[in-house]
Amino acid sequence: MISRLGLRFVALGYLALLLVFPVAMVFARAFQDGVVAAWQAVTTPEALHALWLTILVAAIAVTANTVFGIICAIVLVRHRFRGRNLLDAVLDLPLAISPVVVGLSLLILYSLTSPVGAWLAQYGVRIVFSTPGIVLATIFVSLPFVVREVMPVLREIGTEQEQAASTLGASPFQIFRMITLPAIRQGVAYGVVLTTARAIGEFGAVSVVSGKISGVTETMTVFVADRFQNFDLVGCYAASVVLAVIAIGTLLLTNLFEPREDR
């Protein structure tokens, strides 16, 4: 009994020192000069622009990765073809790669001195140091979540209903819309929440490709680092609180959507 209490104490103590107290401390620091100062710090034009850009980028990345994620999950679960295992393995790369390497890869491919970047520049398209680069970086790092959440659901529901619909004359699109999509709804929702959290929180890849131009290509996370480096601690902690609140909201949502048998 004593050893059980001891283990509980060690486990909870570790979590408190590593997670709870530090996160609580950020809230305390953000409001140390009062709520008004914190509010003013996150409503400057730069902060509001960073927040807006973060939401815009996350919306694009989540939409792209959700559409792709559903298609990719169907391909991986329902089709048999050569190179399927390779595709399956490649899909996890974004989770295993350093975000800085992701940023570097986009910088090399799309910089003005590269063939691709120079070609795009002829048509007035700029990727690096502008919003498209941030979007590409964010899509890259948040790519696997929807696929990985939808795949097990697809496996579980099987194909009987889809085959029945097919013999009754439904078109592939009708089958997808009326049978498959409703069945995988929850997996998609969970994947979307995870993708959103990752998209909003991305920092390494974005700080490499964005050029960190204040008020132009700064996302919320880059804004936090920028405020810190400029010794504006209230601004940096207040912006962190905004991000932390989003993260905690995400946690609550994932608890809502998480498949029951996992818990």
Add this chain to the structure above:
Amino acid sequence: MSASANTGAAPAGKAGAAPVNGALTRGVTVIYLSLIVLIPLAAVVWTSFGEGIGGFLRSLSNPQAIAALRLTFEVSLVVVFINIVTGTLIAWVLVRDSFRGKGLVNSLIDLPFALPTVVAGLTLLSLYGPKSPLGLNIAYTKAAVVMALLFVTLPFVVRAVQPVLAEMDLEMEEAAHSLGASPFTTFLRIIFPNLLPAVLSGAALSFARSVGEFGSIVLISGNLPYKTEVASVFIYNQIQTDNIAGAAAVSVLLLALSLLILIGLNALNRWGRRHDQ
């Protein structure tokens, strides 16, 4: 799970128009993955070998790069070992113990995944940095790097071990206990071997994450070359000073390592599944 093997077989052949549809969706998947992931990564590999193998090796023989890589492996190994112990312990407490607020603690485990990494680093800095209310300042030391990595990798081992522990039969443990084994012996001889595949897979994931981590480290480590500069921060600094070849060479090394870990995890998962049966 065993049913999925049969139902997973391609139904496409039976459903009239589906084969065309299948080729289309497959094409879309491959093109999207290539454009977003593979072509950019290929560009990094291409750049790092731009001046041949010699150029690649020359970039890697930079002593600052070597120091950064060595530090990265050191701290990642330390973090993995701590995670194996604390992760297994936390999983055990969450599965076998019961106390008020356990549900809350359980959802708290995922916080490091939800919290942006730069905020994670900042939270640690606010408690353990300069002006620490505890009078404990570890900022700009290796300990700070380890702590930041422990924060962001916390969920991996816990979440890998938890479901396995929850499904484990209590009978074996009871048998060991009735034969006079101490709780410690029971854990070491009965519980831990059964958890091993899960522990290793969680450990591999946290190693991969540690090796590439950037956001949580960059503010708290001070990025002192030869002292607290890890590989990802080194790459970042090389990009800032326009040494793209140097950045690409170290990146390729990290990429190769990520690939190795993914392949190892794949093998580990197959082994774990066989272990189940």
